Amino acid sequence: MAPKVANFMWRALSNALPSLWSLFRRKIVKTPIYAICGDQPETIEHCLLHCPWTLAVWCSVVMKNGSPNPSLFTGNIKRGLLNWEEARVSVLQSSQLISRAPTLWTPPPVDVVKINFDGAWKESNLNSGVGVIIRSHMGLSIAGASLFRSHNSTVEAEAEALLYGFRMAVVLKLEKIIIEGDCQEVIKALSDSSFSPSRRISPILKKVAHLVPFFRSIHWNWVPREANRLANAAAKLAIQSLCSQEWANRPPNSLISVLRNDGLPAPP
Template sequence: MKVNVDGAWDSESLNSGIGVIIRNHMGFSIAGASIHEKFNSAIEAEAAAVVKGLQLAAHLKLQQIILEGDCQEVISAMEDPSVNPNWRISPMIAMVAHLQPLFRGIKWNWISREANRVADAAAKLAKLRLCSQDWANRPPTSLLSILRNDGLPGPPSSLDC
């Protein structure tokens, strides 16, 4: 299973969004989240997205996952906390350490923003409070076109945000 995560942040309002999409081995969306939060920095939003992605994967009782995000600093810190991570994400690193035993394996991948379009769009919608929900295999219609542009069959939609 692949878990894509992203955070979006506005420096003036501190409004933040977390986007998560979980796909199976065939690329089909099985779950996701678009959550509005407030953080003091972009890196905190990115790290919180990792935590939410792991929480959702644990809730689904997934055992082996590939977690992908487009913030290299966060992915590196989660993969190896001994690299002296940014102090702002220390609480999230501790949460990840607490969640890791729930999985048989986590592979950490940094990917480009272009390769992370669905999680990016979900985070931006949440930041603007246009969409804030968890979903199971029925993403909001506002994200369907992005999923379909990935070249995969589009899942049925849930209620639009």
Template sequence: MSKPLSSHVTVPLPQAMWNRIWTCRTLLKIKSFLWKAVGGALATGMALSKRKIPLEPSCPRCGAASETIEHIILANPFAKAVWFGSHLALNPYQSQSLSVPEWIMNWSSLLILGKEESRKDMSLCSFIAWNIWKARNELVFSSKAGSPYEVLFNPQQAHSELFTLRGSPPTCNHGVRNAPDLPLYWKPPISPTFKLNTDAALTFKKDKGDLGFVMRDHSSNMVYASSEPNSFTSMLLGEGLAIRLGMIQAIGEYIDHLEVESDSKKMISFIQDPSRNALADISPVVNDISHLSSFFRSISFSYIPREINSVADSLARKALSILCRIDWPHSTPWLQEVCLSDALALTHLFQ
């Protein structure tokens, strides 16, 4: 049974679509935009052409023959650059037949970092889609082309402010995240030590895994950042592979003093206590990490909450959309932004 529709929506939509849009944690105007987008009620070039309005139906940005809503927010090169440049590192239009309703319903399968994290990421998807649409309108009506980075910065900042103001709903607390000995923000190491943050990501079907790591110095400056597609079937193994990958790079950079941080408490516990019997699939990786540790004059391993491991998390997500390892230039805009957010959080804490 479908919900009663606004007069602006031209096609009937199922209950599941209604629930997905109107329960999304986003602004009311963005919910309205998404509702119109899935209902075929936005004034795209093709939509206006079908209504016999004498306007050019092609895309004003790339010249494609049919400017549909799918083309605007998912398929054109500008939109693809925005999505891939975001923290989500998405390539949303891998299938030419994918519609906006199907894409929205697929949000939960694309983002698998747990219920609360997925809700935040679905909300960010809504902000990005809205700002891509706004950028298209600025191009059409004001001849302002803009850049993917400009379009991306606004929704991520607004989304962050929304969650800061509203806060997150109560969640089950097992005494881990709020433990007094856990850091509440990312802290740079003390010179001459470097800090390595690592993370892993696993696709929904668990048929592809991805690794990310970042090394920074005592001034929070990025020394090295990398994303690498990999193959593993469990997150625990992936977390170990990410730590091993980052340590190998640190050895190659002639780093003598290293702090390693991961948001996998179990993997850190196996590394810190060699007497524990590690699972069969991760035992070789734990042994490798133990051996690599001998190459450093000093090294430590610490667990941190996911919330303050955002740079490594973003790097791991980037690997979901690439075919081979990428060592990111220091000047990469989205990477600078994520690293800067960590540094600013630290600065604000002590103001």
């Protein structure tokens, strides 16, 4: 609904429009009679519902020559506005809850390892970066990668980052993992069987699906970018340096500050 239409409806239902009847009661005009029909006072209800000229419009355009019921119509409008207001309040409350949600990386349970992945992409030259971070319940780095690649979109880089994270986990013989990223399409494609991803990433996701049986348990978790800082920084590092690198317990020096910003221990 357009804002100006919603505003008009709200003012009409609140009796806040300057009808002749309202102006007459305030002694601003000499007569309250509606000029179009010349029969009844110009109240808001008469102008919008009861006037013969208005009824003709409702019958021919909206009600398809049916019999209009002004009271029922008014009630429907009021209910519609109330529903709209409830939905608006609900959206505002949801956005406030999201804004209050933790934006730092959170460690997994003791017997679980968390794999964060992210992709970065430059449309100008199709250069992309793949970032993978594997951390323990103490927040310590187990392994990671910052890989320089070339893709046609960001989501392809995201999908390859996920695939590389799975391959690293297989090599490390991890059993219980949490997969965490900020790309909703990739996370939803693998966690929701009813969701169909775009064709550009389907071949990559099929390779991921073939690796799933290697693990005892997998939990999929979408997080905002703020809670995926280290993987994002690793992906961007690959684009900036135009090279690839992997590490075990110590990430590159440029990423250690990100670890500290997450409130986690970093190598000395």
